[in-house]
Amino acid sequence: GNSVTQMEGPVTLSEEAFLTINCTYTATGYPSLFWYVQYPGEGLQLLLKATKADDKGSNKGFEATYRKETTSFHLEKGSVQVSDSAVYFCALTSYSGGGADGLTFGKGTHLIIQP
Amino acid sequence: DSGVTQTPKHLITATGQRVTLRCSPRSGDLSVYWYQQSLDQGLQFLIHYYNGEERAKGNILERFSAQQFPDLHSELNLSSLELGDSALYFCASTTSLAGVGEQFFGPGTRLTVL
Numbered sequence: 001g002n003s004v005t006q007m008e009g010p011v012t013l014s015e016e017a018f019l020t021i022n023c024t025y026t027a028t029g030y031p032s033l034f035w036y037v038q039y040p041g042e043g044l045q046l047l048l049k050a051t052k053a054d055d056k057g058s059n060k061g062f063e064a065t066y067r068k069e070t071t072s073f074h075l076e077k078g079s080v081q082v083s084d085s086a087v088y089f090c091a092l093t094s095y096s097g098g099g100a101d102g103l104t105f106g107k108g109t110h111l112i113i114q115p
Numbered sequence: 116d117s118g119v120t121q122t123p124k125h126l127i128t129a130t131g132q133r134v135t136l137r138c139s140p141r142s143g144d145l146s147v148y149w150y151q152q153s154l155d156q157g158l159q160f161l162i163h164y165y166n167g168e169e170r171a172k173g174n175i176l177e178r179f180s181a182q183q184f185p186d187l188h189s190e191l192n193l194s195s196l197e198l199g200d201s202a203l204y205f206c207a208s209t210t211s212l213a214g215v216g217e218q219f220f221g222p223g224t225r226l227t228v229l
Contacts, residue, residue, distance in 0.1 A: 043127025043205055043220035101171045102148045
């Protein structure tokens, strides 16, 4: 079956630091990969996605590259801000033929940015 | 605002009871997914409906069921509730069947079973 492994937090950084959150996956077929972000008391929002190998997803200064050879989709940002404090989820989905299976999520990484 | 609405926002009930959670997808979205978020299990996919038909099942208990109505809103029914069913329940909607597009999540229903 599908699974996603990501580093669990909390991860505490100072403002303007470089961020990496590691994510690796196992999946059958050719999954699509996603990073979602959850702010306190809210639902999940899509941060970025990649649908095939070597695709790079990017949004709001965050980037992640779909690496099929290492089955990874690490999230990076060059300079974090206090407003980036949230929980980040790596996820994947695959198409089973009858319809898309739901997203398979990692455990989530709680990111805390200190001023 | 994702455009997905869920009601109620909070629900407190007792063990053994039955509850219904409601989800209205974004206008035009045909797919509705249900997820459970708990401290011990994390975020888990429960079930997927597309245009009124069940399309995929995840880790959904037999005590749980769902349906999608002709107006595309969906309901998740949880019965014989146990303490361990306390969790946040999210629905998400998207236009496609294949799952490569963005899923738009609602704000969730927090269920507390006492």
